[in-house]
Amino acid sequence: MTAARNVVLIARRELLAMVGTMTGWVILAAVLAVDGLLFNGFALEGIRRSADVLTRFFYFSSGTTMVAAIFISMRLLAEERQAGTLPLLYASPVQDVEIVLGKFFAGFLFLCGLTLLTAYMPLLILVHGKVSAGHLAAGYLGLFLLGSACVAVGTFASALARTQIVAGIVGGALLVALLVTWQLSRVAEPPFAGLFAALALHNLHFVPFESGVIHLRDVAYYLLMTWVLLFAATRVVEARRWR
Amino acid sequence: MIQVDGLTKYYGARAAIRDLSFRISSGEVVGFLGLNGAGKTTTLKILAAVLLPSSGTVRIDGMDVAQAPRSLKQRIGYLPEEAPLYDEMTVGEYLRFVAELHGVSAARASAAVEAVEERTDLRSAHAELLGSLSHGYRQRVGVAQALVHGPSILLLDEPSKGLDPAQIIEMRTLLRSLRTTHTVLVSSHILPEIAQTCDRLLVIRDGELVAQGTEHELEQRLGGSGSVVVEVRGSAAAAESALRGVEGVRCVTVVSGDEDRVELRADAPEALRPAIARAVLAAGLDLLRLDVGQDRLESLFLRLTGGTEA
Numbered sequence: 001m002t003a004a005r006n007v008v009l010i011a012r013r014e015l016l017a018m019v020g021t022m023t024g025w026v027i028l029a030a031v032l033a034v035d036g037l038l039f040n041g042f043a044l045e046g047i048r049r050s051a052d053v054l055t056r057f058f059y060f061s062s063g064t065t066m067v068a069a070i071f072i073s074m075r076l077l078a079e080e081r082q083a084g085t086l087p088l089l090y091a092s093p094v095q096d097v098e099i100v101l102g103k104f105f106a107g108f109l110f111l112c113g114l115t116l117l118t119a120y121m122p123l124l125i126l127v128h129g130k131v132s133a134g135h136l137a138a139g140y141l142g143l144f145l146l147g148s149a150c151v152a153v154g155t156f157a158s159a160l161a162r163t164q165i166v167a168g169i170v171g172g173a174l175l176v177a178l179l180v181t182w183q184l185s186r187v188a189e190p191p192f193a194g195l196f197a198a199l200a201l202h203n204l205h206f207v208p209f210e211s212g213v214i215h216l217r218d219v220a221y222y223l224l225m226t227w228v229l230l231f232a233a234t235r236v237v238e239a240r241r242w243r
Numbered sequence: 244m245i246q247v248d249g250l251t252k253y254y255g256a257r258a259a260i261r262d263l264s265f266r267i268s269s270g271e272v273v274g275f276l277g278l279n280g281a282g283k284t285t286t287l288k289i290l291a292a293v294l295l296p297s298s299g300t301v302r303i304d305g306m307d308v309a310q311a312p313r314s315l316k317q318r319i320g321y322l323p324e325e326a327p328l329y330d331e332m333t334v335g336e337y338l339r340f341v342a343e344l345h346g347v348s349a350a351r352a353s354a355a356v357e358a359v360e361e362r363t364d365l366r367s368a369h370a371e372l373l374g375s376l377s378h379g380y381r382q383r384v385g386v387a388q389a390l391v392h393g394p395s396i397l398l399l400d401e402p403s404k405g406l407d408p409a410q411i412i413e414m415r416t417l418l419r420s421l422r423t424t425h426t427v428l429v430s431s432h433i434l435p436e437i438a439q440t441c442d443r444l445l446v447i448r449d450g451e452l453v454a455q456g457t458e459h460e461l462e463q464r465l466g467g468s469g470s471v472v473v474e475v476r477g478s479a480a481a482a483e484s485a486l487r488g489v490e491g492v493r494c495v496t497v498v499s500g501d502e503d504r505v506e507l508r509a510d511a512p513e514a515l516r517p518a519i520a521r522a523v524l525a526a527g528l529d530l531l532r533l534d535v536g537q538d539r540l541e542s543l544f545l546r547l548t549g550g551t552e553a
Contacts, residue, residue, distance in 0.1 A: 002313065006344065013329070013340055020331045088327035088388070090293040092344045093313035241295045243254070 006094045010102025011109070014076065018110050023075065028114050031068045035061055039121045050129030051212070054122055058139040058210040061118060062202065065143050066150045069111055070175060073154025074168040076103040077237065078161045086240075096237045100155065100230055107151040115143050135212030142209020145222035149201065150175060152229035159236040175201070201225070244268055245290070245396065245426065250299035252285050259285040260450040263299070269395075272422050274437030275430040276544070277447035283430040284324050286447070287400045290428065291321035303396065317346045320394035324401055326385025330374030334365055334384055337373055338391050345392035355391055363387040363417065379410040386417065397421060399429040403436055415440050434458075434544035470536030471509045471516055472498075477528035479505045485526035489518050508536060 018024035038060040048056075077100075080086040089099050122139075125131050157171035158164075182200035185193045197204055198221075205218040250263040260282040267273050277283050288294035290301055292308045292315075301308040306315050329337060338356045347355050360366045363383050368376065373384065386402055402418070403411050418440040421427055431437045437444065438458045446454040446461070454461055475482045479497050486495045486509045494510040509519065513535045523530045 002346070009340065009343055013332075017329065017331050083327075083329070084323070084325045085327040085329060087288070087291075087293045087321070087323040088341065089344075091291040091316065091319065091321040091323075092341075093316035093346055094344060241293070 003095065003098055006098040007102045007105065010089070010094070010099060011105040014103055014106030015109060018072070018106065024072075024110060027068055027071050028117070031064050031114055032117060035064050035118050035121065038064075050125050050131050051135060053125050053129070054131055054135055054139065054212075055210045057122055057125075058142065061115070061139075061143055062146055062206055062210070065111065065115060065147045066175060066202075068114060069107070069147050069150030070154045070157075070168060070171040072110055073104075073107040073151045074158055074161075074171055075164050076107055076155050077158040077233075078164045078167040079158075082163055090241065096241075097234045100159070100234045100237055103158075104151060104155045104230055104233075107155065108148055111147045111151055112144055115140065115147060132212060138209050138212040138214050141214065142206055142218075145209075145219060146201070146206055149222045149225040149229070152226040152233070153178070156229045156233040156236070159233040159240075244304060245428070246300075246302040247286075247290070248300050248302075250286065250289060250301065251297050252282075252289060252294070253297045258450055260447070263447070263450075263452050265445055265452060265455060267426060267428060269426050270423065271443060272418065272425075272427040272429070272441050274441035274444045275428055275447065276432070276434055276437060276444050277430075278432055281432075281447045282450040283432075283447060284400055285450075287321070287398050287428070287430055288323075291319060291398050292316060293321070293323075313346070317392060318395050320389035320392065320397045322385045322389040322397075322399045322402055324404070326381050327388070328373045328381060328384060330372065332373055333370050334360070334373060334376075334387075335369045337384065338387055341388045342391045345394075347392050355393065359387045359391045362390065362420075364413070378405050379407065382406060382410070382414075386414070395425060397425050397427045397429075399427065401430055401432070403431065403433070411436065469510075469512045471511050471513060471519055472532070472534045472536050473507045473509060473519060473523065473530070474532035475505055475507070475523055475528040475530055476503055477505070477526075479507075481526050482507055482523065482528055485522045485528065486519060489515060489522045491515050492519070504531065506532075 039057055042056055042060060077086075080089065119140075122131060122136055153174050154167070154171040157174060158167040161167035161170055178199065178201040180200075181196040182203040185196035185200065188196055205221050208215050208218055245267040247266070248264050251261050252259045263282075263286060275283050275286065285294065289296050290308065295309055303315060303318070306312065308315065329340075332340065335356055338359060339352045342352045342355045343349060357366075360369060363386055365380075365383060365387055368380055368384075371380075373381065376384065382402065382405065386399065389397055389399065399418075403414050406414060415436070418427065418429060422442075429437060429441065434444075443457055444455065444461060445452060473482070473486065479500060482505050483495050483497060486492055486507060489509075489511070492509045492511040492515065496508045498506040498508050500506050509515075511519070516533055516535075520530055520533055
């Protein structure tokens, strides 16, 4: 109970900081603008079936979600260290895992809010076409799960780095590494080919969501990825108490 | 009670503190004195469970701080060297956040914030953004955040750092007001500052505890490092001779003066002032001024901490 309260307290403060400063609004505006441009330029290009337009929408939204997740999460712990506020959390009756979870949930909730604001685009398809609610729900579930894993990547990078910029670079590099493992799977021999393919952040696991298909395997993958990265971030935060 | 035993902390190969051991009783206000880099901040961080020691233990009422149960941390208020403030929050929001983080219920948090704002004279700044506050106010908010959850132990790392004289006096008054209700460990590299507020001093040099005791005890141990300034009307030679005749005076220097007015400095404990006054009068001189030398505390501090005397 106390743990949950602490997580909520830390997440709430972080969320208020995001909406109370320009950074959060700039990220939000940039993502919506890019999504809108891509929707207009690519998804609505030519004559397509509504389902195809929606699939394309989720495809490019996954890209903006990943980039936004890194920008949102790079500040989470690195900024506390830069501003000298981490000792406040360390000296409080709060466990390291609660600090990490509070930070993660703040970033994740902000990303979810931002993602939901893109809903007007698929709803526009309804004006001249027909969209399945299942397809819509599956696509957004995929974006949330992908976003969760990416915010966890950023949280881990933010725990490692001393500054936000370095956290952004480390987070971006980790994200790219997780994206290109599918290419490694093409050139690697079994059993590594299968392992690399399974690890890839986007190709194998996100594509079904784009098309409105939910595999338990993919849901488990994103949740596991989130858990592993948050576990690693917690270990890094704990290790900081030794230095 | 705070019990520190064999506390050692290495940063890489460098030992920031080595084998520190001391005790602080409940209700004591203890000054932690040392030059910059002596290991004060590292020690306070370990006491606040912000940092883990390489070896040794810190126990508060028998509980190991490194294990840091929630109930123990709720009893500690910690002000780091730089006040840990979130610039985008107002003073009230921030203090409420810190109170709730330390286990104060949401229902009681408003009252706790109001009380600590009264105590630290921050009521007028309640709605101010932390980012817009002056250094003095930021430091005051830093102390307020250490107090807001009602801890019984306060660890304050250089609370007077960067404050102007008026703010230093306010901070001193605040520390004095905590004397009966809190156990306080306050670090500083300014001896006169903490000598006036603390019951006892711990002196750290190059990571090792080199002395502890009251200011008077430390002075005694160093063979009396004080000086007394005397101003008389009369001959400088007669005055010098009179002072040299007082038992316990180690050295006498004529600082300035002419035939009517002479200022002398005698290296002697301040307790010798009555004897010095009698000697001056017995020599037929007029005593115009008798004061404790202003450099007494600085001299003691430099001797204790290994600094260089000018």
